[in-house]
Amino acid sequence: MENIRNQTKNFFLRILNIPFAFLMHAIDLIMWPIQKIIGVRNMPYIFLLPNLIFFGLFVIIPLVANFFFSLSSGDELLFAERELPTTKQYDQLFDCESYLNPNTCTEDFFWRGVYNTIFFVVFQVGLMIFFSVLTAVILNKKIIGRGFFRSVFFFPVLLSPVVVGLIWQWILLKNGAFNAIIESYGGDKVSFLTDPSWAMASVIFVSIWAHMGFYTLIVLAGLQAIPPNLYEAAEMDGTSRERIFFRITLPLLMPNLLVVFILASIKGVQTFDEIYVLTGGGPGTSTSLIVQYIFTTGFASSGSVQNFGLAAAASMVLGVVLLFLTLMQLYFSRNKESKHQEI
Amino acid sequence: MNFKFIFKAISVALVSFSLTLISAVSFAATDVRIMWYGDGDKENVPIAAQIDEFNAANPDINVILDIVPYDAIMNTLPIQLAAGEGPDIARVTDLGGLNKYYADITPYVADPSYYEKSFGPFLNWYRKPGDSTSIHGFHSTMTVTGPYVNKTLFEQAGVDLLGPGATWEEWAAVSIEVAEKTGTPIPMAWDRSGHRVSGPAISMGAKYFDSSGDPKLVDDGLKAMTQMLYDWHQAGTMSKDLWGSVSGSKYHAPNDWWNAAEVVFMMSGSWQIGRFANEVGDDFDWWAVPAPCGPAACTGMPGGNALLAFNANPAVGKVMDYLSSKEQLSSFIGQVLAIPGHLDLQVDYQTDDPNAKHALNTFAGAVPTIDQVAFDLQAHVDNRIMFNAIISRLGQAIVGEMTMDEAWERMDEDVEKQLKEKYGG
Numbered sequence: 001m002e003n004i005r006n007q008t009k010n011f012f013l014r015i016l017n018i019p020f021a022f023l024m025h026a027i028d029l030i031m032w033p034i035q036k037i038i039g040v041r042n043m044p045y046i047f048l049l050p051n052l053i054f055f056g057l058f059v060i061i062p063l064v065a066n067f068f069f070s071l072s073s074g075d076e077l078l079f080a081e082r083e084l085p086t087t088k089q090y091d092q093l094f095d096c097e098s099y100l101n102p103n104t105c106t107e108d109f110f111w112r113g114v115y116n117t118i119f120f121v122v123f124q125v126g127l128m129i130f131f132s133v134l135t136a137v138i139l140n141k142k143i144i145g146r147g148f149f150r151s152v153f154f155f156p157v158l159l160s161p162v163v164v165g166l167i168w169q170w171i172l173l174k175n176g177a178f179n180a181i182i183e184s185y186g187g188d189k190v191s192f193l194t195d196p197s198w199a200m201a202s203v204i205f206v207s208i209w210a211h212m213g214f215y216t217l218i219v220l221a222g223l224q225a226i227p228p229n230l231y232e233a234a235e236m237d238g239t240s241r242e243r244i245f246f247r248i249t250l251p252l253l254m255p256n257l258l259v260v261f262i263l264a265s266i267k268g269v270q271t272f273d274e275i276y277v278l279t280g281g282g283p284g285t286s287t288s289l290i291v292q293y294i295f296t297t298g299f300a301s302s303g304s305v306q307n308f309g310l311a312a313a314a315s316m317v318l319g320v321v322l323l324f325l326t327l328m329q330l331y332f333s334r335n336k337e338s339k340h341q342e343i
Numbered sequence: 344m345n346f347k348f349i350f351k352a353i354s355v356a357l358v359s360f361s362l363t364l365i366s367a368v369s370f371a372a373t374d375v376r377i378m379w380y381g382d383g384d385k386e387n388v389p390i391a392a393q394i395d396e397f398n399a400a401n402p403d404i405n406v407i408l409d410i411v412p413y414d415a416i417m418n419t420l421p422i423q424l425a426a427g428e429g430p431d432i433a434r435v436t437d438l439g440g441l442n443k444y445y446a447d448i449t450p451y452v453a454d455p456s457y458y459e460k461s462f463g464p465f466l467n468w469y470r471k472p473g474d475s476t477s478i479h480g481f482h483s484t485m486t487v488t489g490p491y492v493n494k495t496l497f498e499q500a501g502v503d504l505l506g507p508g509a510t511w512e513e514w515a516a517v518s519i520e521v522a523e524k525t526g527t528p529i530p531m532a533w534d535r536s537g538h539r540v541s542g543p544a545i546s547m548g549a550k551y552f553d554s555s556g557d558p559k560l561v562d563d564g565l566k567a568m569t570q571m572l573y574d575w576h577q578a579g580t581m582s583k584d585l586w587g588s589v590s591g592s593k594y595h596a597p598n599d600w601w602n603a604a605e606v607v608f609m610m611s612g613s614w615q616i617g618r619f620a621n622e623v624g625d626d627f628d629w630w631a632v633p634a635p636c637g638p639a640a641c642t643g644m645p646g647g648n649a650l651l652a653f654n655a656n657p658a659v660g661k662v663m664d665y666l667s668s669k670e671q672l673s674s675f676i677g678q679v680l681a682i683p684g685h686l687d688l689q690v691d692y693q694t695d696d697p698n699a700k701h702a703l704n705t706f707a708g709a710v711p712t713i714d715q716v717a718f719d720l721q722a723h724v725d726n727r728i729m730f731n732a733i734i735s736r737l738g739q740a741i742v743g744e745m746t747m748d749e750a751w752e753r754m755d756e757d758v759e760k761q762l763k764e765k766y767g768g
Contacts, residue, residue, distance in 0.1 A: 282588055
């Protein structure tokens with residue numbers, strides 16, 4: 001009986017195999033001559049080629065085009081109709097009497113974006129690391145419903161930034177849910193999103209809420225990688241909990257925290273969508289970051305000149321910052337890998 | 344024998360298939376794509392019905408109506424056009440700003456003189472400087488900016504509405520009085536738009552152009568109006584929550600507050616009539632009032648939207664002829680409760696709402712009182728650059744990012760910078 005079953009199974013597998021075998025032979029017909037010409041060693045490049053073509057088409061060419069846009073001026077889109085080359089856009093971006101006072105800069109919106117981005121990244125990343133570590137340490141303990149809480153903290157990461165923006169807009173608006181609660185306790189309504197002194201704090205809070213789960217997960221993985229015998233030894237020595245945290249947990253967590261720091265910084269510098277939905281960059285320009293400046297200057301000028309050149313120049317500046325952060329991340333992750341290998 | 348038969352059968356099948364394909368291609372309907380933004384179903388449903396009717400009556404033309412948000416018209420359409428893409432026809436409000444992309448449909452419309460007779464003054468708004476003959480499209484609806492008041496709140500407060508000739512200061516004072524007496528949170532709310540600010544600024548004496556006709560934004564008139572708006576925000580006459588909720592030149596309307604009866608006086612325009620009729624209904628009486636006065640005039644801004652062609656061909660001409668015909672325009676305007684851009688159109692407004700009827704009369708009556716500076720500004724190809732400079736810098740001053748003096752200086756610099764980028768120099 002078993003034998004018949006196996007034979008039937010093999011028969012169907014062979015039938016199913018026919019189209020794949022046919023396909024493989026067809027591919028062989030193409031690959032064999034290529035391999036003959038370029039040799040076996042170079043064949044991996046052939047397999048990488050489709051991906052490289054798409055990468056070149058959608059990343060490299062736009063990147064190069066963006067660079068040339070930054071060296072051109074005019075309100076036309078096609079290169080043939082633009083003034084090229086000129087450093088006018090960079091001159092305009094960096095034309096400031098004092099870089100510390102955006103009001104003295106020709107492109108004051110850009111510099112406001114720069115300062116807002118720095119402020120946003122410093123506080124968002126700092127607080128995010130703090131809360132991620134706190135949450136991960138709690139979630140690493142044997143608490144009731146640990147799996148549930150891990151999911152709950154990770155859930156916002158799955159939401160689209162637009163959804164995050166809209167949800168929190170409904171909560172934080174002057175007539176929103178949060179103010180309704182404040183009012184029900186006899187308090188005065190607060191303009192969380194339209195008062196300049198509150199708006200940045202609100203967007204930082206929302207951003208932390210939305211992204212913290214991802215970084216908590218990285219920290220949690222780091223915590224679980226710490227050998228338990230270190231804690232056992234420390235406990236046997238009667239070391240206090242605080243001392244264990246600062247002398248064992250935190251130092252061993254440092255490589256993970258570095259990754260979290262750099263990834264969060266890269267993400268923070270690129271932030272746009274959830275803030276654009278939440279506050280539109282307002283009030284005034286108090287929550288307008290660099291990416292919003294680029295978007296508005298190039299694409300959302302509402303009838304003013306769409307200055308593709310200036311937007312491209314600003315994005316090149318942003319690109320340099322991101323490149324620096326990415327290189328830092330690569331450096332530290334390689335450093336971490338080599339340390340692991342040494343161990 | 345069998346092989347011969349199969350070969351013949353396949354050949355016949357192939358030839359028949361090819362012929363079918365060729366004939367299908369030859370007789371395929373010509374597509375005409377319209378990019379349309381509408382103020383909700385009140386505008387989208389009537390236009391969709393008209394397009395369906397046109398398609399049914401013209402099997403050789405297939406009109407595709409793409410209903411998009413207003414932002415897409417303002418921000419996506421110019422990029423599409425610059426890239427050589429874009430629709431055949433679009434409903435546009437930046438009438439002069441896109442004029443380099445408009446196509447001349449004169450050879451393809453049945454009667455070019457109909458367009459001149461019916462939409463004459465507006466056609467120049469679409470034309471390039473120096474051009475006085477091209478036909479690019481027609482005015483879908485005309486608009487006039489102006490204020491509305493919550494009449495019910497005035498009645499509850501026992502305060503009389505002001506009549507023609509009342510100044511901005513007087514309207515602000517009575518709005519505050521009504522708000523205080525009725526416990527209404529916001530005495531005054533304006534659309535966040537440089538276009539909306541411009542009518543009142545012209546009333547205060549703003550000229551917008553120098554003696555040679557070139558843009559010159561900041562003068563005493565503009566300063567007076569923007570200072571007033573700044574002061575109203577600081578004093579709480581206008582809520583910072585509205586203009587503060589976005590940044591830059593982004594448009595924002597206070598409709599939610601208005602619909603919730605939290606606003607006494609709202610500065611907007613005639614395009615709101617249909618919307619108020621639908622959304623406010625009989626919750627409260629709303630009344631359009633004449634444009635308040637300044638020392639120079641009592642004017643709103645004219646405006647409107649036009650259906651303009653970006654491709655010229657017989658199909659586009661036929662669609663334009665159909666949509667601009669008296670019959671279709673009258674039906675459309677009657678349903679959406681707007682002011683016609685057609686100079687000789689009898690409209691049977693389909694509403695029993697006394698507020699809407701009164702508002703239509705008020706705005707239609709305001710057209711002859713519109714100041715010439717307002718018409719010139721609306722017709723100017725770079726007016727959006729000026730509108731955007733006003734609203735973005737005023738917005739910054741209101742939230743304390745700069746002083747009014749700095750804001751005025753920046754407004755002029757913004758205009759100069761943008762014009763340089765556009766025209767070189």
